[in-house]
Amino acid sequence: MSEQRVAVVTGGSRGIGRAIATKLAAQGTAVVVGYAGGAEAAAQVVGEITTAGGRAVAARADVADEHQVAAMFDTATETFGGVDVVVNSAGVMALSPIADLDLDDLDRMHRTNIRGTFVVAREAARRLRTGGAFIGVSTSIVGLQFPGYGGYAASKGAVEAMTLILARELRGRDITANTVAPGPTATDLFLDGKDQATIDHLAKQPPLERLGAPGDIAEVVAFLAGPGGRWVNGQVVRANGGIV
Template identity: 65%
Template sequence: MWPTSTRVAVVTGGSRGIGRATVSRLAADGLAVVVGYVAGKEQAWAAAQEVAVAGGRALAVQADVAVEADVAGLFDAAEEAFGGIDVVVHSAGRMTLAPVSDLALADLDNLYRTNVRGSFAVAQQAARRLRGGGALVLLSTSVVARPLPRYGAYSATKGAVEALTKVLARELRGRDVTVNAVAPGPTVTDMFLDGKDEELLARFAAEPPLERLGTPADVADVIAFLASPAGHWVNGQVIRANGGVI
């Protein structure tokens, strides 16, 4: 077991995108980080190695967030390696876009499995295990508050995440643990870029008053604030990190 003088974070979906940027950001803040992943083993281990090379502490652990035993094992690994858990960031997610009239229900089931069941499974373990002063940060999407065609199913799953956030924050009264959600706008990740041409990306980039797409680092900075002692008075909130789109 590592020494436990520093805070410890578990980041699901930590092998790429916003999760990967969050791993780097929290490690830079001095946290030991457990990189959760379901696929992309090489990317996850590269993320952990990057932290180690910079003088931090990290390990990668495979876990399907929709499988209760996997999620429990992820948290077990964090406690065994580092002695406890202070921050949980649930970045793992899935996005399928289609008009409501055209979406296959099998695709809806897959979205629900990862985005709703997975969020609940991770939140449940966080509620049981986070130490006092800790923080749970879930990932939503700004599209929940800005309805766009083809985003119906995805937005519905993330709306569930926002509801869960607000309820759990109140259920943890007396534990000194915060629960918040970060809802990114258009952000340059593989998941967002998939299936979008240059013209569509340019339209997305022109919408924010800041006139650009977000980056994973932009979102990771917001997550890191909520996970830090400086952000501990923010609780039960959904932060729309989108450059001012809405």
């Protein structure tokens, strides 16, 4: 069996997930690029990694479907020999005041963000090798309480709760479990539907006076996934440039 570490990254075809997949690959990790619908985009990520000399394969999986998630982990084992790192970056967001939120949108966020995280975390708990790491992705909105984000923040608050419990349930196995909670980050998911004035306003919120970049978040995830992050466990890391 190869000693190369192997990562499964859901939502790996775009945005923060794509940045995480390419960053881990650049550090020498073999990567399974999980995607739900963006087959072409996932293939581009795999191509970028392999062109740079890395190892990667794409795997389609709806994170809320336990059978598809199990098959994605099977792909990691069959292709690369096992699983050492799991990053659940897949997520959906619908913005609306709580009074006006369409419950179908709430159910959609619940299915992907809560059930999806749970399914991926459950599979990770069963499959991660000794020395492994699970990293969930939340949002700093959980602590910032921006109006319009009630449903989304609720779903991501669940991500934080289950990940912190997972860390304690993995006692004795030398596996860490943490959550990274990005602040406003310049991804298609975040920018969609926002006018320039809103974007400029949000960019001024952190003391560093800019939006985060996907690469900023990928650096934090790579730290938690690597040898330098082994003593960080059961934590929520708010990667947001100091926004309060």
